[in-house]
Amino acid sequence: xxxxxxxxxxxxxxxxxxxxxxxxxxxxxxxxxxxxxxxxxxxxxxxxxxxxxxxxxxxxxxxxxxxxxxxxxxxxxxxxxxxxxxxxx
Numbered sequence: 001x002x003x004x005x006x007x008x009x010x011x012x013x014x015x016x017x018x019x020x021x022x023x024x025x026x027x028x029x030x031x032x033x034x035x036x037x038x039x040x041x042x043x044x045x046x047x048x049x050x051x052x053x054x055x056x057x058x059x060x061x062x063x064x065x066x067x068x069x070x071x072x073x074x075x076x077x078x079x080x081x082x083x084x085x086x087x088x089x
Contacts, residue, residue: 057071
């Protein structure tokens with residue numbers, strides 16, 4: 001099996017393969033058995049904020065018994081939603 005694959009690859013390396021492609025029937029990646037990796041649901045970011053603001057966020061999030069990173073996400077989401085509501089009205 002490996003020998004046939006090596007031979008096939010070497011044939012494609014030295015020959016023009018454009019004749020093997022039917023341009024009237026374009027294929028999608030799915031048709032070829034390929035899939036792109038799925039995007040992660042979250043992204044890792046790094047931001048710099050003033051130390052005083054950071055301490056205030058940590059203190060307030062502790063008072064409401066919420067991890068400070070989750071509280072920052074909540075604040076960002078809430079702020080974006082308010083801006084979107086203003087722009088849509």
